[in-house]
Amino acid sequence: MDIKKETIASLHDKLVNKDVTAEELANDAINKINANEKKLNTFITVNDKAPEAAKKIDEDGIKGPLSGIPIAFKDNIVTNGIKTTAASKILYNFMPVYSATVLEKLEAAGAVDIGKTNLDEFAMGSSTETSYFDTTVNPWDLSRVPGGSSGGSAAAVAAGEVVAALGTDTGGSIRQPAAFNGIFGIKPTYGRVSRWGVIAFASSLDQVGVLSKRVEDSATVLSAMAGHDDHDSTSSEKPVPDYRADLSKDMSGVKIAVPKEFWHEGTHPEVLENVNKALDAYKKMGATVDEVSLPSLKHAVEVYYVLASSEASSNLQRYDGVRYGFRAKDVKNIKDLFVKSRSEGFGDEVKRRIMLGTFALSAGAYDAYFKKAAEVRTLFINEMNDVLKDYDLIMGPSTTTPAFKIGEKVDDPLAMYMNDILTIPANLAGLPAASVPAGLADGLPVGLQIIGRPFDEQSVFNAAYALQEENKFYEKIPTALKGED
Amino acid sequence: MISKDEILHVAALANLKFEDSEVDSFVSQLDKIVNMESKLSSVDTTGVEPTYNMGDTNTVFREDKGIRTQTREQMLENVPETDNNLIKVPTIVDKEDDE
Numbered sequence: 001m002d003i004k005k006e007t008i009a010s011l012h013d014k015l016v017n018k019d020v021t022a023e024e025l026a027n028d029a030i031n032k033i034n035a036n037e038k039k040l041n042t043f044i045t046v047n048d049k050a051p052e053a054a055k056k057i058d059e060d061g062i063k064g065p066l067s068g069i070p071i072a073f074k075d076n077i078v079t080n081g082i083k084t085t086a087a088s089k090i091l092y093n094f095m096p097v098y099s100a101t102v103l104e105k106l107e108a109a110g111a112v113d114i115g116k117t118n119l120d121e122f123a124m125g126s127s128t129e130t131s132y133f134d135t136t137v138n139p140w141d142l143s144r145v146p147g148g149s150s151g152g153s154a155a156a157v158a159a160g161e162v163v164a165a166l167g168t169d170t171g172g173s174i175r176q177p178a179a180f181n182g183i184f185g186i187k188p189t190y191g192r193v194s195r196w197g198v199i200a201f202a203s204s205l206d207q208v209g210v211l212s213k214r215v216e217d218s219a220t221v222l223s224a225m226a227g228h229d230d231h232d233s234t235s236s237e238k239p240v241p242d243y244r245a246d247l248s249k250d251m252s253g254v255k256i257a258v259p260k261e262f263w264h265e266g267t268h269p270e271v272l273e274n275v276n277k278a279l280d281a282y283k284k285m286g287a288t289v290d291e292v293s294l295p296s297l298k299h300a301v302e303v304y305y306v307l308a309s310s311e312a313s314s315n316l317q318r319y320d321g322v323r324y325g326f327r328a329k330d331v332k333n334i335k336d337l338f339v340k341s342r343s344e345g346f347g348d349e350v351k352r353r354i355m356l357g358t359f360a361l362s363a364g365a366y367d368a369y370f371k372k373a374a375e376v377r378t379l380f381i382n383e384m385n386d387v388l389k390d391y392d393l394i395m396g397p398s399t400t401t402p403a404f405k406i407g408e409k410v411d412d413p414l415a416m417y418m419n420d421i422l423t424i425p426a427n428l429a430g431l432p433a434a435s436v437p438a439g440l441a442d443g444l445p446v447g448l449q450i451i452g453r454p455f456d457e458q459s460v461f462n463a464a465y466a467l468q469e470e471n472k473f474y475e476k477i478p479t480a481l482k483g484e485d
Numbered sequence: 486m487i488s489k490d491e492i493l494h495v496a497a498l499a500n501l502k503f504e505d506s507e508v509d510s511f512v513s514q515l516d517k518i519v520n521m522e523s524k525l526s527s528v529d530t531t532g533v534e535p536t537y538n539m540g541d542t543n544t545v546f547r548e549d550k551g552i553r554t555q556t557r558e559q560m561l562e563n564v565p566e567t568d569n570n571l572i573k574v575p576t577i578v579d580k581e582d583d584e
Contacts, residue, residue: 326565
């Protein structure tokens with residue numbers, strides 16, 4: 001079966017009509033993953049028990065829309081009894097004894113966990129190149145990165161290994177890989193989805209979301225996993241809509257704001273051309289498009305790298321080689337155990353972030369860096385919310401360029417960080433944001449970014465759906481996979 | 486400009502150690518990044534409250550009732566070294582410290 005041409009709804013129909021069984025779907029997915037793995041390296045661990053779990057679902061009978069549907073999970077989402085590494089040596093052998101709430105909810109809805117996808121170590125990166133388990137490759141061009149940090153999830157969806165995969169997004173880690181792989185990806189409002197069991201990177205920015213070829217599939221998955229969780233006090237008690245049922249491509253009267261600062265000077269001209277084409281399409285559908293200004297945007301990367309690194313340095317203190325994960329050998333005392341386990345267990349990018357964060361939080365630097373960044377964050381949140389008082393959505397490119405070459409930026413952290421400038425704003429302000437395919441630039445996918453009001457994921461889904469139905473980008477097959485099936 | 490000594494001090498705070506061969510490249514990379522972050526000082530934030538947390542919930546209460554989570558055995562499953570159902574670690578108090 002060619003999963004690239006299927007949706008959750010079409011698979012559901014086939015399951016209900018007994019054209020296929022959940023067990024067959026699980027086996028198909030595993031075969032497809034294994035066949036691609038040498039080329040793409042999308043997974044860290046494939047769940048060998050998936051067909052067994054799927055068989056049980058077949059026996060119990062197909063129920064809701066996700067019943068029997070294979071879904072992939074980024075490997076920073078803990079899964080009871082399945083190795084969870086965060087793509088780090090320091091967790092290379094970590095076997096969780098409980099599952100994340102998102103996984104429990106999706107499994108309760110009948111979804112089948114097909115395995116754990118590759119990512120940048122601890123989700124720190126924009127290319128999947130910092131993974132301890134080697135980089136994932138972009139199915140549109142095998143010499144290019146799939147983006148990151150949810151690069152494994154994005155490439156797995158683009159390659160038709162699964163219809164949907166979960167990712168996490170701290171500064172663009174769902175939207176940027178979605179854009180690079182020509183698929184849809186949504187980071188919900190901060191607090192929409194429980195973070196319980198998601199390996200923490202930056203707790204005031206992290207959020208779990210979905211990547212899928214079709215907008216409607218992410219809508220189905222998000223409704224199933226969103227909502228309050230007693231284990232996460234930042235998860236919202238607001239009721240969760242049925243995003244899929246309420247999906248509408250009616251854009252008449254929708255007010256779209258386009259920040260002029262998103263038209264970044266370094267942005268690839270063909271990226272802008274595709275984004276402008278999408279905005280024209282919305283105008284034709286009856287939406288209005290106005291230019292606005294977000295003057296603090298130029299400081300977004302600075303704010304983000306201070307705050308995210310500070311939170312990371314605190315969150316990653318727990319990795320000390322004592323209770324789980326990698327433990328260094330030949331140590332003299334407990335302090336030596338901490339230092340050696342951390343120094344040998346963390347990769348360079350993670351160490352850089354821990355160092356940056358420790359510096360920003362240290363006596364003497366705290367006020368000028370950590371507190372200052374938190375203040376500028378407030379200014380930035382106010383600017384975003386002011387725009388959203390008058391407009392329904394903010395739009396712009398998801399990234400400044402299409403997928404870059406493997407190795408191009410990995411030794412230049414600053415260039416890699418600047419890459420996040422367009423996706424960071426939604427995380428700093430906690431807003432829902434998605435990337436939807438807008439077209440091709442030099443044969444590589446370009447994403448349109450759609451940012452909405454807090455807890456108005458529906459408007460984000462709707463706008464993405466309207467563009468999807470207009471350009472039907474999902475019919476395109478990733479270049480490097482052509483002639484395969 | 487961030488000095489090598491400052492970097493080594495921060496590394497000690499973070500329980501990290503760098504090989505001599507890698508310190509210099511780390512110093513120059515971190516210097517560039519901190520330099521970029523320093524641009525924040527140009528923003529006027531007089532009277533602006535910092536945002537440290539997100540989310541619309543503040544303090545959450547629950548009934549003071551015990552709940553079952555993991556068993557002792559489960560909690561010890563991932564421990565690199567155990568002894569008699571306890572976590573084994575190297576010397577915590579050095580002999581020199583005792584003297």
